[in-house]
Amino acid sequence: MTTLLALPYWQETGIKLGLALVVIPTTSLILVYLFLFKMMAFMQSRLGPNDTGPYGTLQLIAEAIKFLQKEDIHPAQADRRVFRMAPVVVLASTFLLYVVLPAGPDAVVEDLDTGVFYAMAVSSLSVLGILMAGWASANKYALLGGLRAAGQLIAYELPLILAVMGVVIQAETLNLQGIVEAQATGEIFGFGGIGNPFILTQFLAFLIFMIAAQAELTQTPFDMPVAETELVGGFHVEYTGFRFLLFFMAEFGTAFAFSALASVMFLGGWWIPGFDVDDNILNVLGPGVMLAKILLVAFFIFWVRFTYPRLREDQLQKFAWKVLIPLALANIVLTGIFKVVF
C-alpha cells in the first residue's frame, strides 16, 4: 500500500491523538442525536428535541452542559477509588476499540495484524468496569445490575467470537484491512463483479454477530443490566454528572464501534462495492462510505432496541448457550467445508 503522507512519528501520533479525541465523542453524539433523539421520537410518535438549534441539533450540547453542571455525588458507603475508576475503565475499552477500525486504505490508527483478535479482547474489558461500578456503588440494584452484566457479557462473548471466526476463515486473515481487501477482491462462485461482501456468504455469522453485539452493548432485548423498570438503571444507578456522561458516551461509542466492526467484517468497510477506485481517493471517500455503512448497521441495532421487550436473565443465558453457540459452531464447520471444497 502506498502512503499518502509521510510524517515523523511524533507528528503522526499527535494527529492520531487529536483525531481520536474529536472522533470518539462525535461518533457517539451522532448516534445519540440520530437514533436516540430523532428516530426514537419518530417511532414513538413524539416530536423529540426540535427547539435547541436547527432540528434540535444543539440539544446534545445542552445535555452535555447539564451533565457537567451536576454535583459529583459519591454514596457514603461507596468504595471511592473503584467507584471513580469504573467509568474510565469502561470508556477506555471503547477508546481502545477505535484503534484498529479502518476508515480507508491508510486511514487507520494502527494496522494490527491481529486486529480482530485485538478488538474482541479489548471490547470485553468493559465488563470489568461495569462490575467495578456495580460493586463499588454499595447499592443493591447496582450490584444486581453489575452481576447480570458480567454473566451476560461473558455468555455473549463466545458467540461473538465464534461468529467472527467464520469471517476470519473465509478471509484467511485476522487483519481488519486484510478482511476488507478480501471482500474487495473476493468472488462468489466465480462472479466478482461486486466483490464478495461477507454478509452474502456469512449471513448466519452476521446474524449471530448482531445478536451478540446487541447483548454486548446491553441494548434491549438484552438490557437486563440496566433495566430501568426493575433495576432503575442497574450498575450506573449511583452515578451522576460527568461520570454518568462517561458511561453514556461509552455506551454509544461502543455501539458505534461495534457497528463499524460489523460493517468492516460483513459489509466491506470503506470499500465501495462494484467500483474500482484508486487508494488515495478511497482514503478521502472511505470515511464517508464507512459512516454510511455504520449508520445502516446502527439503525438496525436501535430499531430492535426501540421495538422489543426485554428477556429475562435465565432466558438470555439459555438463548446464548443453546441456540447461538451451536449455530455459530455449525457456521464455522460449514465455512471450513466450503473453504476446503472450493
Add this chain to the structure above:
Amino acid sequence: MTATSDREQMAYVSSQAADARVNVELDTGDMTLNIGPQHPATHGTLRLACRLDGEQVVVAEPIMGYMHRGYEKLCEVRTYPQCTTLINRIDWLGSFANEVPFILAAERLMEVEAPPRAQWIRTILFELSRVANLALFLGDMGVQIGALTPVFFAFRDRERVLNQIEEVTGGRFHPNFDRIGGLKDDIPKGWVEETRSVMVKMRTFCDEMEDLLVGNEIFQARCRGVGVIPPEVALGYGLSGANLRASGVDWDLRRDANPGLAWDQVDWRVWTHPDGDSFARYWVRLQETREATHIVDQLLDGIPSGPIMAKVPRIIKVPAGEAYLSTENPLGEMGYYIVSKGDLGPFRVKIRTPSFNNISIVPWVMKGVYVPDVITILGSLYFILGDIDR
C-alpha cells in the same frame, strides 16, 4: 474421659468445624431488597420488601399507606355533591367510573332514579373511562417488560378518549360530572360522531398492541406461566375484575349485578382466560378494551331522548339508612358502603377498592419468582396507588 475419646472428640469437632466453614462459604445468605416506595414499577409509592436469595424472591411483602389521603374520613365532613370531587381521585385513570357507584348508592338511599338518558350517558362515560384506563395498562405493561414504544402509543391514543370525556364533562382527569338524580349537563352537539371515530382509533390501537406485544415471542416468554393464580386462590384472596377473569372465573358485575345502567341494553360478552398467568391478564384486558369500544358504539346508537336530571331537591339530604353498591370498574369491583343519618353528608363511608384486594395476593404469588418476574407480576396485576391507599 480417656485420651482416645479425646482424640475422637477433637476429630469430630474439627470435622464439624470444616463442614460449618464450607456451609458458611457456600451460603450466600438472603438479601433484603426494597422495591419502592420510589421505584418506576410501582406506579407511585407502593413498597415491596423482598427477601432475595440471589435473584430469587423468598418473601415479598407489600407495604402500603405511603399515599393514604383519608378519603373515607374526609367524606364524612362533606356534603354528598362535594364527595364526588374527592372520590374522583381514587382511581385517577378511570375517574368517572369512581363517581358512579357512590352516586348510585346515594340514589338508592334517596329512592331517586335518574332518567334513562342520564343512565345511558353515564354508561357511555363509564365505558370511556374504562377504555382510557385500560389503554394505559396495555402500553404500560410493555414498559414493565422493557419495550418503550407501546406506552407512547398508549398515551397518544388515550388522549383522544380523554378529549371526548373532557368535551362532555369539562375535565380530563377529574370530571366531577355525576349528580344525584342525573348528570350535570347534556352531551354537546357532534359528540356522538366524534366518539365513534375515536372508538375506531382505539380498536386500531388494540390491534397495534396485539402486533407489538401479544404476538411478540419475547413478551410471551416473559409473561406465559409467570405469576399463575388458580381460580380458587383468586377467589380466596378476593380478586376482582380482569385479574379474576384471567383465572377463568366468569364473573362480571356489569352483567351479574347491574345496578340499573344501560349494560343490559346492548350486546356484549365477558372475556375469560383459563391460564391465570400474566399473559392471560394482559390478554383479558386487551379483549375488554375492545369490548368496551363496541359497547360504546352500541350505546351511542341508542341514546334515548328526554331529560338528564330527575326531580331532586336543591339541597340534598339523604334519608337515614345504609346502602352498599358496587360496580365493575376498570380495575375490578368498586363499592361504596354509605351510612346516612339523614344529614347533608354521609355519616360514614367505606370504600371497597379493587386494587387493595388485588394487591393482597402479592405475597402468595411472588414466592420463588425472579426479580424481573416481580415486575411482570406487579405490572399484570395492574393496580393504581390511589386505588390501594385512598
